[in-house]
Amino acid sequence: MENVLFSCEGIGLSFGNRPVLKDVSLHVAPGEILGLVGPNGAGKTSLFEVFTGRYTPRSGRVCMKGTDISSLSIHERARLGLARTYQSPIVPSSMSVGDVFRAAREAYRPFLSRFDAEWGARHAHLHVPWDRPAGSLDTFDRRKLMLACQFMRAPDVLLLDEPASGLINSEIDTLDIIIRHQADEFGIGVILIEHRLELLTAIADRVVVLDLGEVIASGRPDEVFSNPRVKAAYFEDAGHG
Amino acid sequence: MTMAGIVTSRHLLLWLLFGAAMLALPQFVSNGTIRIIIFANFLAIFAMSWDFLSGKTGYVSFGHPFLIGIGAYASAILSYRFHVPLEFSIPLAVLATLVGGTLFFLPALRIKGTYFALVTLAFMELMYQLIQVVRPDLTGGTRGMSGIKTVLTGAAPNFYLSFMLMFVIAFSLWLLSRTRLGTALDAIAMNEEAVSGSGLSTTRLKLFAFMVSATVAGIGGAFYVHYLGSIAPRALFDINFVFTIIVSALIGGASTIVGPMIGAFFMTFLLEYLRPVLPGSERYFVYGMIALVLYVYKPKGILAILADLRDGMRAQGTGRAQRGKAS
Structure with a gap:
């Protein structure tokens, strides 16, 4: 707790009269x-x-x-070093991989160089020709492209929204290595959304379980997943058994 | 067509040919046709202006006559009532469009989608009503003004002027759209949140797009009024005029710069050649139908059809070459 990089306290959110989040607090340390x-x-x-x-x-x-x-507004937070990826890996399909990198490099000053883009691509394990249309990439390469665009900015906090959805097991292993490397080497704090518990035991240092907008458990993955309250909330309706 | 647009020597050649053809045109066609093309040139300027804001960012403006109107009225009033020479009245009118337009549209740029379109439409109506009642001694009220000084006289000189104007504007917009700002504006139409998530202020980007659009509209409006020599609120703030601008940009191919130009020429000639067949407002029904059909089957416009044709010809060519090799 002494070393907190990113945190939220008592977040409440509702759409109209419908509460979505109720008093949610969590925190993440550098490299966690x-x-x-x-x-x-x-x-x-x-x-x-x-x-x-x-x-x-x-x-x-x-x-x-x-x-x-x-x-702060969205773009001000992004400039402070808060990066996020989206659940569906939508890339500008008409642009080439190189053009996507160029657009991301020149998004705001100081402009990043081609070397930064190459650095990002290497760290995201993206090995595709840069003249390929981004729309022709498969799901994992699209994700890697989006990750590379974030990595090259050297963010402090990385929010990943279901980065493993649509990937096969071997790809998920690679993804785990990519993310773990960023956290270990550069001290990035990562928050990762995933609704399949078994995937988190391999990658997460700590998990927070949300149910109907409330934090119902948090702690080490194995402890949390054996928590009866989590089991009740999770396995009843998700049907994972 | 990629987003940035790849320039080849073939493109350059095509443009040079097009330019040469346009320069030679007054030697070959009648003054009547020349006047139609002049209108097409101005419509192309207005369509490009609309396209740089709405085609690029997806914020559909129904109020472009409002901007064109500021430019046209400002220059007309300055030169007609205060005898300001055109060299000063036109730049001042462009400045007025930029400032006036920004003041009015700035609050509107914070709202999205249909509401933005409605607010801009309201501005146009507001301008229409105000022009008629506020200081009619300056604006000429409902009857407008006539006998305004013209920049040049005669069909051919005006044709060259309007063509050069259109060409310079198109070239500047093309250069601008190749910069990172152009890419960012295209990205706003795709996903505004992702753009701000990349650390860019979308409000500032939209303001920039708007100011460019207003400047072009102001230039177009000011030169247009000094070509016509007259101005009347009913012709300018006409809903058909807005739709002609928007439909030109859309059926030509939005967010492409060349597209709105093609669309403007297509629309102008369509309207003119339908005139003898359908003299009344039925013409607008026909062009509405054409726009609708084109938009359903080819949402990217005439430019996409041309690209398809080119690709088809190329595919045929390579097919023939391959067959030639095989035999």
């Missing part, structure tokens, strides 16, 4: 991978939207590197 887990509709992605600044919470605050960033 935090799994955010919960059944469909638990509010995981909504919480990410609160982190990035797209949704304004009813209550609570978001802090990063010791300062309150609750009132």
